Amino acid sequence: SGRRSRRSHAGGVPHVARTESGRAPADGRYDYIIVGGGPAGSALARLLSDDPDKDVLLLEAGFGSQASLGGAGRPGVQVEGAAPLTLFDIPSMWADVANHRAHHWDEAGVLVAKVLGGCGVHNAMLYVRALPQDFDRWNLPGWSADMAMRLYKSIEAFDGPRGEDAWHGYDGLLTTSRPEIFDEVGEAFLNAAEEYGMPVREDFNEPGRRSGAGVYHFNIKDGVRHSAARAFLAPVVDFGGPAGGYNKARPNLHVVLGATVNQILLEEAQDASGAATKATAVGVEYRIHPDPLEVDRGTAKKHKDRVAMLRQGGGAEVILTAGALNTPKLLMASGIGDEPYLKSMGIETVVNSPNVGRNLQDHPAVGITFDRKTDGSPPPFASGKDMSLAEYSAAVIASMAKHGETSNGVEKYDDAQRAAPALGRLAAAQRLRSRTAENVTFGEFGSAGLTTGAFLRSEAVALEERTKRVAIERGIDAEDKPALEALSDELEQTDVTAADLLASAEGLPDMQVTVFRMLNEPHLVKIADVQNVNLKDIALITVALLRPEGRLRVFLDPENPMHGKVRILPEVGDNPGATLYPDAHLNRKAERDLLYHLLLTEHDRKSLTRGVTLTRKMLQGDALRDIVGKEVWPGPGYGNVPDGNAGLDDWVMANVYTNSHWCGLTLALTLALTLTLAPTLTLTPTLRCGTAAMGAATDSVLDPRMRVRGVAGLRVADAAAIPIIPNGNVHSTVLLMATRAAELIKADADQR
Secondary structure, three states: OOOOOOOOOHHHOOOOEOOEEOOOOOOOEEOEEEEOOOHHHHHHHHHHHOOOOOOEEEEEOOEOOOHHHOOOOOOOOEOOOOOOOEOOOOHHHOOHHHHOHHHEOOOOOOOOEOEOOHHHHOOOOEOOOOOHHHHHHHOOOOOOHHHHHHHHHHHEEEOOOOOOOOOOOOOOOEEEEOOOOOEHHHHHHHHHHHHHOOOEEOOOOOOOOOOEEEEOOEOEEOOEEOOHHHHHHHHHOOOOOOOOOOOOOOOOEEEEEOEEEEEEEEEEEEOOOOOEEEEEEEEEEEEEOOOHHHHHHOOOOOOOEEEEEEOOOOOOEEEEOOHHHHHHHHHHHOOEEOHHHHHHOOOOOOEEOOOOOOOEEOOOEEEEEEEEOOOOOOOOEOOOOOOOHHHHHHHHHHHHHHHOOOOOOOOOOOHHHHHOOOOOOOOOHHHHHHOOHHHOOOOHHHOOOEEEEEEEOOHHHHHHHHHHHHHHHHOOOOOOHHHHHHHHHHHHOOOOOOHHHOOOOOOOOOEEEEEEOOOOOOOHHHHHHHHOOOHHHEEEEEEEEOOOOOOEEEEOOOOOOOOOOOEEEOOOOOOOOOOOOOOOOOOHHHHHHHHHHOOOOHHHHHHHHHHHHHHHHHOOOHHHOOOEEEEEEOOOOOOOOOOOOOOHHHHHHHHOEOOOOOEOOOOOOOOOOOOOOOOOOOOOOOOOEOOOOEOOOOOOOEOOOOEEOOEEOEEEOOHHHOOOOOOOOOHHHHHHHHHHHHHHHHHHHHOO
16 A cells, blocks of 8 residues: 555564564554453454554453463463363353452452453353344434344354344354253243243344343354454464464554553644644553563563554544443543542543443342252253363364364354254244254353343333323323322232233333353352352342443542542432542442442332242242252242232342443343352342443533544443443443444544
8 A cells, every 4th residue: 555664573483472462563653542452342453453554553451361362371261171272262161260350350349351352251152132222212323223233243153054034144253153052940941931921032132022031142153252352353363372273463453461551642732822622632651561471480570651652644543442440430530521520539621521430330130049959960961961171172173173264263154064053943942952962062161051031021110011001091190199109009919921021012121031050150169168059959040120220430549540440339419529439448348338239229129129029930830840949049038029028129139239231341141250149149240331421412421423522533432332221231232332433433534
């Protein structure tokens, strides 16, 4: 193209660096600087660097994760007997990753991944799209259900017979697949749902068929986690070590690990009168942290702060993909936020944007555990046998070799190969039994340990709608609140049918149920050692709210606003200044407990409480009688609603946890769970949204093209930009945000 020259590797030998892939361009400046190497940042770096004339810098605070993402050989990551795979690669070990605090940001009460790949390398790999109605609720120009369907399909490489369904994508980079194996708990749950009168869905992503029980789809390929970073980024980077046949580093993509961005560098121009005009992002300041490998060897060097600068003109941009917690932190640390609050933190305001950090949303949930009737043997799977790690690793390598890697890192399956492991369309739950040992390849290690769940309307929402309907039938005035409350109390005593719990085609489910065949979440092994609990004898069912009323806010650390930990708390009162939480002296455990206690509104509490009641009802049928025994947690001492309640609502308030689908990210289950059996049940996974949300109003943080209002050359392209949390697991929609951002960035650059 005749543009600037690039550095070349001497003698044609590829540059190998454990914490860097690629090199800076000759002039040291970039067209795009992306902050955060999670799912959104990984996808965006790939899509923007597809243009060879654009230089892209990706900065990630963490280090390598999966084998193809610089994780091979790293302490605490490599798994003995599974080389070259790492802990992050093996699907069944997704929850074990959450037990490694070295791979997470040090935040109270939540687990946010701090590695290349972000929450996409430690979640449960569920792939659930947002619903068309979600985009209708956003009500933003340029965002529609048709747009979303187009982008979802462009992202996906569905591992099923090509053309089987019109709503699947087949030529994208990210593999989506049906579960390879089914356990008896998941299958019995579907039978129980059918017995209760619910439809059974094969594919929750099929348009118009979200409500009901069914089978989840996953991001697993060749028996290995197919994270967004592995799908988009791994084929175009090189961190040294075994990379499974992926490409050499792209010359126009520079990735730096161990790089924590301190602030965005903003330039304030002045007009002829000397008044400040719109600020412009010109680069970032970041700090390099020692590589853990260097620390182990005693060769770690003291690193200084660095700067990375944008080229002037041509549509150069800084794009934040640091997640719903760290993206607003960066904005505020750079002087973009609520002016009174920034002043209280000692930060000079560049752009007064009052909603930065507000609107933090999640899918709050509770967990119910049951004895699983067993003879002490492992849960039977369709594979019919357990595999050792070495056997699993060999099967993965053989599968990769069989299918091969193309130049862009995407495996090519022909239709016959796709059809071999496919489940086929489900006419009823018993079709699951068609899975046999002959078409299972990777055993337990290639499975997330869960396969089924349900999307429903909670009994609280169903009761509200029944009350409205019956009130109209009886001629009760819609403004007569005492009469409506009396009617609601009357209807609450009647049974809720399965039909009441299914959302109409126009409506949205507001509750998600997920079934785990055993307690395979982090910290449980420690609990089992103390309490003599056999994790394989316990089944877990989680109940999550999909449309919660509760909102939280991201605050800076009052003792160290620029470099300290973020605080996740509700606001106190209307004053956004120094009188708000967080209190600098608030104990971190007390802060976490406060977060959980105030996570729910009264409506949310009622919905979750009735969700527990509904789950109990579903488990009382014949289908689960031979599989599930007595309830362990909360236990029969906590009665159902409305049968006396006996403290169930208090138990919900005490034991609700953040599902870490934060919006406004990473179980709808982007999970990394912390589960404690006694004296309270606390689970804590990770993916959030909404703290730098798009909006049409001028006081929104972003405009509908994801640009930060009041600053040129600055955009947000992650979960923080999502205005209202989607109906289901957030991960797929985070990738949609990044893909849409790439389109908008390219279109805006072309217009300049």
